[in-house]
Amino acid sequence: MPYPLPAAEQLTVLGRRPQIPPGMRVYAFGDIHGRLDLLEALLAQVERDLAVRPVERPLFIFLGDYIDRGPASRKTIDRLSQLSRSQECIFLKGNHEALAIRGLTDRAAFDRWMRLGGFETLVSYGVTPGFLSAGPSRPVPEIQATFHAALATGHMQFFRNLQTSFALGDFFFVHAGVRPGVELSQQAEEDLLWIRSEFLDASNDFGKVVVHGHTPTKAVEVTTNRVNIDTGAFATGRLSCLVVEGAALSVIDTVTSTA
Numbered sequence: 001m002p003y004p005l006p007a008a009e010q011l012t013v014l015g016r017r018p019q020i021p022p023g024m025r026v027y028a029f030g031d032i033h034g035r036l037d038l039l040e041a042l043l044a045q046v047e048r049d050l051a052v053r054p055v056e057r058p059l060f061i062f063l064g065d066y067i068d069r070g071p072a073s074r075k076t077i078d079r080l081s082q083l084s085r086s087q088e089c090i091f092l093k094g095n096h097e098a099l100a101i102r103g104l105t106d107r108a109a110f111d112r113w114m115r116l117g118g119f120e121t122l123v124s125y126g127v128t129p130g131f132l133s134a135g136p137s138r139p140v141p142e143i144q145a146t147f148h149a150a151l152a153t154g155h156m157q158f159f160r161n162l163q164t165s166f167a168l169g170d171f172f173f174v175h176a177g178v179r180p181g182v183e184l185s186q187q188a189e190e191d192l193l194w195i196r197s198e199f200l201d202a203s204n205d206f207g208k209v210v211v212h213g214h215t216p217t218k219a220v221e222v223t224t225n226r227v228n229i230d231t232g233a234f235a236t237g238r239l240s241c242l243v244v245e246g247a248a249l250s251v252i253d254t255v256t257s258t259a
Contacts, residue, residue, distance in 0.1 A: 001049060002243045002250035007222035011209050011249075018170030018209045019247035023056040026244040027252075028173060030063060030229040031094065031213045034070025034120060036079060038239035041254045043083070046241060049252065055245070060087050061166060063213040064094025064175035064193070068117030069234045074124040077155050093162035094175045095193040095214065101159050104148050107140055125150040164192045167208060171244065176214035177226070180204045199226075211242060220251050 011018055020026060027046050032039050050058060066080060067073035083089060100118060103110035110118075127146050151159075165174045165187065172184055177199030179191040184207060191199075196215055206225055216232030220240050231253065233239035240253040 001052065002252050003256060005220065005222065005242075005249045005251050008227070008249035010222065010224050011227070012205070012224055013170045013207065013209055014205065017247045020169035020171060020244055022246065024059060024168075024245070025055040025057070026059050026061055026168065026171070026242070028061040028063065028211055028229060028242040028244070030231055030240045030242075031065035031216075031233060032062075032070070032076055032239060033065055033096075033117070033234040034067055034073040034076055034124065035233050035239060036070075036072035036076045038233050038237065038254050039076060039079060042239050042241055042252065045252050045254075049243075058087065059090065059168070061090045061173050061211075062092060063173060063211070063229065064092045064162070065096045065213060065230075066094065067100060067121045068096045068113075069120055071120060072124060073121040074155075077158055081154060081158055090166045090173070091158070091162050092166060092173060092175055093164055093193060097159055097162060098189075098193055104144050110140055110144060122147055164189050170208050171211055172206065172208040173211045175212065177212050178206060178210055180206075184208065220253075 029042065060083065062080065066076050080091065096116065099109055099113045099116065100121060103113040103118065125147060127143065127150060165172060167184070174192050176193050177195045178184060178187050179195060179198060180202040200215060204225060210226040212226060212228055213230035215228060216230050217228055219231060220242065221228040227242060229240045229242045231238040231240040238253050238255040240251055243250045243252060
């Protein structure tokens with residue numbers, strides 16, 4: 001069962017408590033990073049919650065960074081695709097997905113992706129460690145081509161269909177954050193996927209509460225204008241889900257027991 005998020009009392013939008021339309025319940029998931037084990041555990045908790053507390057329209061929102069660092073990137077995408085056939089899902093783009101796809105054709109992006117955990121993703125797609133470490137006989141363009149071929153048609157379509165943001169009621173869901181002073185509808189994709197300090201340090205009322213990931217914290221973080229639900233699942237074992245219904249906010253995670 002979800003546990004309350006008392007800090008949510010400080011959230012305000014244009015001087016009032018933020019909320020979503022009646023009859024809906026949002027389950028927003030933080031950065032997964034190839035931890036299929038944690039995703040499965042969290043989804044099982046969400047399913048139990050829905051069984052105990054049915055709602056007319058549940059909506060699953062995933063904030064990006066499904067791949068890299070963890071051991072099961074490919075199977076994570078398989079699982080999310082499967083979920084979308086039984087639940088209404090919104091899949092947002094993370095900086096890791098953007099970098100992986102750019103790295104298919106861009107050498108600089110490929111090198112950066114390798115530094116940020118792309119090696120583990122390649123291995124999960126069957127681009128074996130031996131192939132990757134074969135030195136000059138396996139130049140980067142060949143590795144790029146092998147990864148491109150390994151991406152099932154469904155997976156490539158999954159990546160291409162990722163949204164950069166999603167708005168519902170008084171909430172704005174995005175991977176990294178938004179640039180202060182810029183209308184939400186005018187945000188640049190680079191900021192939505194990569195921004196940190198300029199957004200995290202801002203006290204602006206953005207017109208909606210921004211729900212984001214990208215910057216790991218020990219527990220779900222709440223300020224007056226945003227909620228950060230990236231609890232560093234890859235390193236901590238805590239994958240978190242923000243539950244929003246009406247004006248009430250609560251959390252389900254893979255560490256905290258509510259039994």
